[in-house]
Amino acid sequence: MTEQHNEDIERVGMPCISKADQLSKHITGRIISGQWKPGQLMASERQLAAEFGMSRAIVRESVTQLVGKGVLQSRHGQGTRVCNPMAHLFDEHFGDLPQDSYELQLAVLEMRTVIDGEAAWYFCQRASAEEMQMLVSEFERMGQRRLHAMTPLERAKADLTFHMLIAEHCHQILIISLAQLLYSKFFNAIYGVLGRTHRRTGGYPPHIEEQHRNIFQAICSRDAETARLAAEQHILTTRQTLEQLEPGRQG
Structure with missing residues (x-):
């Protein structure tokens, strides 16, 4: 044969x-x-x-x-x-959780430490030149908004828009899916931190602007490891701020 x-x-x-x-x-x-x-x-x-x-x-x-x-x-x-491949899981199991729960906000920030760090890493590796320019434009808009008085609600929206742009353009389907599904919970967590800080001090956590800039500069340099660490540190510090605002509820 x-x-x-x-x-x-x-x-x-x-x-x-x-x-x-x-x-x-x-x-x-x-x-x-x-x-x-x-x-x-x-x-x-x-x-x-x-x-x-x-x-x-x-x-x-x-x-x-x-x-x-x-x-x-x-x-x-x-x-x-x-379709979001994880939507049915979240709708079924997490849809009824209280959005303003302190414990949930802490848990969300713990999750964001992982998601934001990995999103920044993949964005550095995979984002196109056009997507990088989108991030530059959004960072500039965020800076312009800060020149004017902003309510905690406005500040939270601007903050999350910056982070979601990175997540949604990182070209990693699971990170994108999780970020979209957790959007409202991400928003309530950062709004919780900003709102509590503003009520007590009349201002906002001092670390936020500098840490946003650190993330942005690392990404623009395509320095994936530095971007990941900067994003993780940013969310970790935000979580610690929330814990400090509610000291009697820790442990």
Whole structure:
């Protein structure tokens, strides 16, 4: 039996992968890589067909497959969006937790130490030049806002916008998914720190601006390890500030 004949037999035994299945793998790969983010609106059927060089019928079949698997969500008149792969777990188990709980805010800040550190590291490694410019612009906007009096609510929004930009553009699907799902809890934790500090001192924790700058400068230098450490230190210090504001509730 010739070598060519052996190869022909192997090909016959191989499963045939349809074009729709191939496209589904391409789409899933982009989602896993963080190129397409949870919540992101997909391009139109026509645009996807042109991009991948396939017919609209194949695109439609692929999208239908992924909707059925829970990878995509399609709503009439609203287009198709990428699903957050962890959403069902959080909706089921964490949806009813009290948002302003001191204990929950501490737990969230503990989690953020890990998430923010890793997000900063991956952003340094994977962010495009365009995404880096987005961070520069946001950091500049944050600095401009601080020139004016800001309420704790406004300050918390500006703070979290900066951190979420890093997380959502770090090209790591699990970090992006967790950051999105924990957004409201992240917000309540930082608002809790800023609000408590402002009520007691009339100002805000002095470390925040300097530590934001440390994170920003390390990321702009693409220094992943320094960026990770700076982000971790920032959240750790914020958590310690919250503990100091509620000394009777520790332990």
